[in-house]
Amino acid sequence: xxxxxxxxxxxxxxxxxxxxxxxxxxxxxxxxxxxxxxxxxxxxxxxxxxxxxxxxxxxxxxxxxxxxxxxxxxxxxxxxxxxxxxxxxxxxxxxxxxxxxxxxxxxxxxxxxxxxxxxxxxxxxxxxxxxxxxxxxxxxxxxxxxxxxxxxxxxxxxxxxxxxxxxxxxxxxxxxxxxxxxxxxxxxxxxxxxxxxxxxxxxxxxxxxxxxxxxxxxxxxxxxxxxxxxxxxxxxxxxxxxxxxxxxxxxxxxxxxxxxxxx
Amino acid sequence: xxxxxxxxxxxxxxxxxxxxxxxxxxxxxxxxxxxxxxxxxxxxxxxxxxxxxxxxxxxxxxxxxxxxxxxxxxxxxxxxxxxxxxxxxxxxxxxxxxxxxxxxxxxxxxxxxxxxxxxxxxxxxxxxxxxxxxxxxxxxxxxxxxxxxxxxxxxxxxxxxxxxxxxxxxxxxxxxxxxxxxxxxxxxxxxxxxxxxxxxxxxxxxxxxxxxxxxxxxxxxxxxxxxxxxxxxxxxxxxxxxxxxxxxxxxxxxxxxxxxxxxxxxxxxxxxxxx
Numbered sequence: 001x002x003x004x005x006x007x008x009x010x011x012x013x014x015x016x017x018x019x020x021x022x023x024x025x026x027x028x029x030x031x032x033x034x035x036x037x038x039x040x041x042x043x044x045x046x047x048x049x050x051x052x053x054x055x056x057x058x059x060x061x062x063x064x065x066x067x068x069x070x071x072x073x074x075x076x077x078x079x080x081x082x083x084x085x086x087x088x089x090x091x092x093x094x095x096x097x098x099x100x101x102x103x104x105x106x107x108x109x110x111x112x113x114x115x116x117x118x119x120x121x122x123x124x125x126x127x128x129x130x131x132x133x134x135x136x137x138x139x140x141x142x143x144x145x146x147x148x149x150x151x152x153x154x155x156x157x158x159x160x161x162x163x164x165x166x167x168x169x170x171x172x173x174x175x176x177x178x179x180x181x182x183x184x185x186x187x188x189x190x191x192x193x194x195x196x197x198x199x200x201x202x203x204x205x206x207x208x209x210x211x212x213x214x215x216x217x218x219x220x221x222x223x224x225x226x227x228x229x230x231x232x233x234x235x236x237x238x239x240x241x242x243x244x245x246x247x248x249x250x251x252x253x254x255x256x257x258x259x260x261x262x263x
Numbered sequence: 264x265x266x267x268x269x270x271x272x273x274x275x276x277x278x279x280x281x282x283x284x285x286x287x288x289x290x291x292x293x294x295x296x297x298x299x300x301x302x303x304x305x306x307x308x309x310x311x312x313x314x315x316x317x318x319x320x321x322x323x324x325x326x327x328x329x330x331x332x333x334x335x336x337x338x339x340x341x342x343x344x345x346x347x348x349x350x351x352x353x354x355x356x357x358x359x360x361x362x363x364x365x366x367x368x369x370x371x372x373x374x375x376x377x378x379x380x381x382x383x384x385x386x387x388x389x390x391x392x393x394x395x396x397x398x399x400x401x402x403x404x405x406x407x408x409x410x411x412x413x414x415x416x417x418x419x420x421x422x423x424x425x426x427x428x429x430x431x432x433x434x435x436x437x438x439x440x441x442x443x444x445x446x447x448x449x450x451x452x453x454x455x456x457x458x459x460x461x462x463x464x465x466x467x468x469x470x471x472x473x474x475x476x477x478x479x480x481x482x483x484x485x486x487x488x489x490x491x492x493x494x495x496x497x498x499x500x501x502x503x504x505x506x507x508x509x510x511x512x513x514x515x516x517x518x519x520x521x522x523x524x525x526x527x528x529x530x531x532x533x534x535x536x537x538x
Contacts, residue, residue: 158325159355161343163369163420173368177359254359256402 019044042224050228064236066209070126070198071240074133075191079183081134082141087179089142090149091171107139111197115204124206133197137190141183148182149175184252191244195237210236268301269337271346271424271456272322277331279317291317293482294331297475299424302454306467308519309477310526315460316352316428318477322458323349323426335424348422350413350430356401362412363388363397369420387415391445407438411445418449425450425457431466443470443499451496464519468511469499476519479526487518 002010025036026043038046054060089096114135118128152174160174202211210233217225279292291314299305307315320326321333324344333340335347356365367384371377388394391411393404401409410430417425431439447470450457461467467474468491476487492507502508 153353153355155351155353155355156357159349159351160357161325162323162347162349163372163416164345165372169372173357173360173372177357181359254361254400254402 040223042227046224047227047231050224051231060232063209063213066126067198070129070209071133071194073130074197075137075194077130078134078137078194079141079190082138083145083179083183086142086145087149090146111135112200115201119205129198129201129206132201133194136193136197140186140190140193144182144186145179148179152178181252184248187244187248188241191240192237199233270298271301271336272299272458273334274321275332277321277328277333279321279326280329290482291480293484295485297485299456299458301456303473304450304457304459304471305473305475306459306461306471307475307477308461308464308467309483310479310523311462312530313477313480313526314483315477319426319428319458319460323347346422347424347426348417348420350417350427352428352430352432354409356409356412358401361397362393362399362404365412366415366419369416383419387419391415407434407442410434410442423455425455427457427459429461439466440499447497464512464515465503468508469497469502474515476515479522479529489515
């Protein structure tokens with residue numbers, strides 16, 4: 001592999017070349033024709049000035065905070081529900097067997113079609129977006145925790161029994177840590193889906209948030225603002241993902257590779 | 264042996280059978296009778312897949328025999344064997360607990376205060392030579408170190424019977440010898456009844472008071488029982504040089520060899536049925 005500075009330089013060059021190409025093709029005519037009409041593709045300078053404008057005037061913060069808040073709520077509610085139900089199902093195979101077809105049905109449904117119903121039920125405020133995010137996060141966490149509890153190593157379990165653990169102690173010292181470790185390994189996916197739920201919900205009907213911002217810009221063919229919204233959204237998700245990685249490193253120190261990836 | 268004390272483990276005509284996926288019944292062990300006296304170190308040796316571990320699981324109460332009786336200190340065994348500590352072949356430590364927490368857990372679940380449990384656990388870690396590794400998680404330890412932690416985890420509860428299922432199987436030859444000596448040192452301190460399963464005849468003779476040989480499965484039987492005439496305390500690597508060791512080894516091997524060949528022939532023909 002290459003050294004870190006070289007790698008960073010190469011990564012930077014990809015961005016520079018990409019942006020330069022974008023700027024070039026949208027502003028300089030080739031054989032008397034501009035290949036990427038700025039009306040449809042905008043250009044990097046306009047997009048950048050739009051982003052700067054949002055931050056300087058401070059209008060973006062409100063939208064960012066709303067999206068963040070929706071994502072956090074969706075993630076928290078979905079994860080807690082997923083852990084509890086996943087744990088319950090795994091420990092009660094009969095309950096799991098009864099609900100199995102319905103769980104599969106609910107998970108098979110593309111969640112976007114629920115958005116209008118949630119808007120109808122919960123209004124245009126944040127809760128319809130939170131609900132959409134919860135339906136996405138819940139199933140990821142649920143399936144991971146269910147799997148985690150089911151796949152506890154039989155040897156570790158037998159060891160717990162031989163050391164004299166009661167069923168309650170097994171739950172606390174064996175099943176629970178195993179379930180949580182699987183939950184954490186689905187953390188990246190779950191957080192990503194919480195943001196997806198929030199943004200898609202905003203996009204389909206709301207008065208604030210990054211999804212709303214992009215949707216509004218599209219409505220008036222302000223392509224620069226659409227691209228600007230997408231860049232801010234990407235940066236937002238990357239920041240959250242970094243935070244998740246940090247939390248994961250702290251909590252999964254006992255894992256051989258620091259963090260696994262199921263999801 | 265002290266004859267006034269009751270026999271620690273007694274299997275009486277124990278037969279163990281499993282139902283396979285296609286509903287056939289596979290008899291792993293047939294009519295095995297075996298006893299481990301108080302303070303006695305018994306090793307079970309047999310070809311791979313002969314049901315040695317099955318027998319151990321029966322003594323632990325993890326498996327119920329299809330017929331026959333299991334008595335622990337003259338009491339019929341119902342449920343798990345609460346007098347026994349079990350050292351597993353595979354990694355059985357709790358991966359989310361540090362070494363010291365893994366050792367302390369045996370006391371904590373009995374209701375010991377955490378501070379006291381940790382203190383005793385540190386003592387046990389020191390006596391297995393891992394005093395400085397208390398804060399490590401299992402994946403940060405080598406295979407031999409994990410076995411040491413496992414040993415401390417089992418011994419801290421002071422079980423009256425120690426069941427060991429090829430505990431040093433995955434380790435390299437040198438580490439096995441070191442672990443064997445460590446085990447003998449610890450055992451010497453209070454002489455628990457030990458049932459030790461291995462496929463390694465040399466290891467069995469070096470460690471045990473008695474060596475029991477099982478035939479190849481299915482329907483494995485106990486086909487031999489030898490007393491080991493070597494003095495204690497022993498050093499594993501030195502005891503292997505002695506004349507009695509070689510004589511006994513030759514004698515047992517003449518019986519065991521046929522079974523090993525049978526077991527090998529079976530495992531290379533039929534698809535593996537029950538491990």
